[in-house]
Amino acid sequence: MRVLAVLFSAFAFLAIVGLVVLIVAFKTLTKDLPDYSTLKEYEPKVATRIHAGDGRMLAEFATERRIFVPIDAIPQRLVNAFLSAEDKNFYEHDGVDIGGSVRAMLTNLKNAGGNRRPIGASTITQQVTRIFFLNNEVSYVRKAKEAVLAYRIESVLSKPRILEIYLNEINLGFQSYGVAAAAQAYFGKSLDELNLSESAFLAALPKAPHNYNPLRHYEAAVARRNYVIDRMLEDGVVTDAEAKEAKAQAITVRQRDADTVVAGHFTEEVRRQLIGRYGSNGLYGGGLSVRTTLDPKLQQIAVTALRRGLIDYDERHGYRGAVQQFKTMNDWAKQLAAIPVPEGADTWRAAAVLETGKEHAKIGFADGKTAELRLADVKWARPVLATGGLGAFPKDVDSVVKVADVIYVENLPVDEKPAPVAKPKKGEAPKEEAPVAMRWKLRQVPAVNGAFVAMDPESGRVLAMVGGFSYATSEFNRATQAMRQPGSSFKPFVYLTALNNGFTPSTIVLDEPVEYDQGPGLPRWAPENYGGGFYGPMPLRVALEKSRNVCTVRVAAAIGMPKIVETARKFGIVDNMPAVLSMALGAGETTLMRMVTAYSMLANGGKRIQPTLIDRIQDRYGKTLYRHDQRGCEYCTNVGWGKQATPLPPDDREQIDDPRTVYQLTQMLEGVVQRGTAAIVGQLRRPLAGKTGTTNESKDVWFVGFSPNLAAGVFIGYDDPKPMGDKETGGGVSAPVFKEFIAKALADEPPTPFRIPSGLKLVRIDPSTGNQTGLGDPRAIWQAYLPGTEPGRGDDQMVGNDLSKATPAATTGTGGLY
Secondary structure (H helix, E strand, C coil), rough: HHHHHHHHHHHHHHHHHHHHHHHHHHHHHHHHCCHHHHHHHHCCCCCEEECCCCCEEEEHHHHHEECCCCCHHCCHHHHHHHHHHHHCCCCCCCCCCCHHHHHHHHHHHHHHCCCCCCCCCCCCHHHHHHHHHCCCCCCCCHHHHHHHHHHHHHHCHHHHHHHHHHHHCCECCCCECCHHHHHHHHCCHHHHHHHHHHHHHHHHCCCCCCHHHHCCCCCHHHHHHHHHHHHHHHHHCCCHHHHHHHCCCCCCCCCCCCCCCCCHHHHHHHHHHHHHHHHHHHHHHEECEEEEECCHHHHHHHHHHHHHEEEEEHHHHEECCCEEEECCCCCCCHHHHHCCCCCCCCCCEEEEEECCCCEEEEEECCCEEEEEEEEECCCCCEEEEECCCCCCCCCCHEEEEEEEEEEEEEEEEEECCCCCCCCCCCCCCCCCCCCEEEEEEEEEECCEEEEEEEECCCCCCCEEEECCCCCCCCCCCCCCCCCEEEHHHHHHHHHHHHHHHCCCCCEEEEEECCCCCCCCCCEEEECCCCCCCCEEEEHHHHHCCCHHHHHHHHHHHHHHHHHHHHHHHHCCCCCCCCCCHHHHHHHCCHHHHHHHHHHHHHCCCCCCCCCCCCCEEEECCCCEEEECCCCCCCCCCCCCCCCCCCCCCCCCCCCCCCCCHHHHHHHHHHHHHHCCCCCHHHHCCCCCEEEEEEEECCCCCEEEECCCCEEEEEEEEECCCCCCCCCCCHHHHHHHHHHHHHHHHHHCCCCCCCCCCCCCCEEECCCCCCCCCCCCCCCCCCEEEECCCCCCEECEEEEEECCCCCCCCHCCCCCCCC
């Protein structure tokens, strides 16, 4: 008995010591554990998605590509797949699967001493603790901490909530986090579109996504997927027939087809604005849904038109030579494969010159195929001389390209139309259309650059924006960031100021030499017209149509530059423009976005708008955080209809100018298109108004114009400003870009005349004289006048020095001619 007492005492002592050791070890183990209760406020990082105006996705910004999906919206079959693969007893344990842990421990003891990595038996709850609070260290200490945290998490979170966190947080490869992002990344599907095979594959990934990437390790991916299906069959959540069918299916990666919208500069501008509003964390993890103003159709038209305009200008100024030249023609196809297609020229291909001759050259592509390059398709390639001038047009192909040259070419239809296909006779099968003959044309990346903006003039919504030839090669946005001189495209605001200060479209302005004092220490300034020469007296309207510099400066001097400075500020063109006469010719600096916005306010009758790229922003829960259109509509929600008038939102835009003089200017700008410097746009034969712009030495060339419902502008110039060449003007370089855009943009819309505001009188005039004319005059046009200011028949009120009929502007001391 004594021995038993001693043994009992010793056992009790050891038990107490062991208990104390366990308590101390537990406290030591758990004292630095993270605060698990933070999971109650779990809000994962979710990607911000940028959408076009029609809902198409433009871009996604995220540090972790994740689409949060509530547990109730996750299909049960997908949930079952993960439970079978990772934790079949999930709903039975309290965070740790004791039976699974014991089995894993016995297996690890059996494999002790070998090179095999110890296996785990982590439940889904334990995996959640590892994702948020621990690391992937392989040790029993980490497993113990994992178990403690798992128990604690289960005490504060429900099973569905734990599962929701897990399925949205876990890394599944392909840069995707969570099941929804993975379903799109691997299969281009939403969760409810997944079949059993695809669901099982996703459930196979948590162990090691890289090892089961089907593009790299297909057999391993299939084997792991089949293992998951077998576990589902064993757990009774699929039938034998379903399992066999799923295992027989291939794993085919089908990433969602991108409905590509080329809008890099637009998207980057939106990104900058979002960071300004919500910071980097809000953008890259806030799960914002941003609906932009972009119209994908108009954007594509704008991209194509601007790129064509840049290429056409560049080709007029010669060929700068091959991209590079191979030192050896051995493995030329393999060498070509390493040469990328220029960004912004996706339809081009790199080619190697294999043979040359006078009429054609043989070229080869990276796939080993060959083609012919004809003389007609290199005809533009005049050599650029060392002096900077251009040589003669080539007369043979081998004077342009040499064997071993690497060049860019584009596959285009030949100019000739394909032969017509005869209609089938009765009873005969229809014949296939004759294939369109194609050709390869020599290309080069333009050295010049430019920008394009299209806007809804009523709201300021930016419908299209192209910031350069290629966003990939230059993120600099020439639509919003390039400060350039607008040149003559600023003149309409000089003439609008004149119309607001007593001038009329028929006021006679004198185009004759004149000098102005520029101030102490400066030489006198004598403005000149483009191309030189002077054209004598002409109506204000003609002076704008023909873009006469001298007339514009005379008008500016008559009304005073401070008034023009205010107009420029009011329309948002230049905030603090110096009040010097040269500014009247567009010598100040502004952006294309500002100019298109200003012209939009002409198109809408003089109402203030703010340009916007964003219609609305919503948070991850669908709550609207921002909406550009703040107008209310008191009766818009009424369900009943008693033949009352259609409810309309109020127009709360500020009227910044007289709609009558704005319309007079619009008519004058229609004349620019019909008879003036933008006559190429007038070939479209629809109501359009606009103005060309060309700065000194043609360093910047512009065209900004509008229809009643759409405004757009083009700027083209070198990033490091330099002359673009003799005879390169806004009418010849930029206006064709606008013409191509507006023709396609309005192709499905009937011609709509500009709205005439009340308080005007329409008079038939001879546009060359500004005088009233009879009904039989074929040159006559309708011109709007403020009542009492319309000209007489053959008796213009501003001719000569007769001031008796002069408007207030005539009393400034300059006489009746300006």
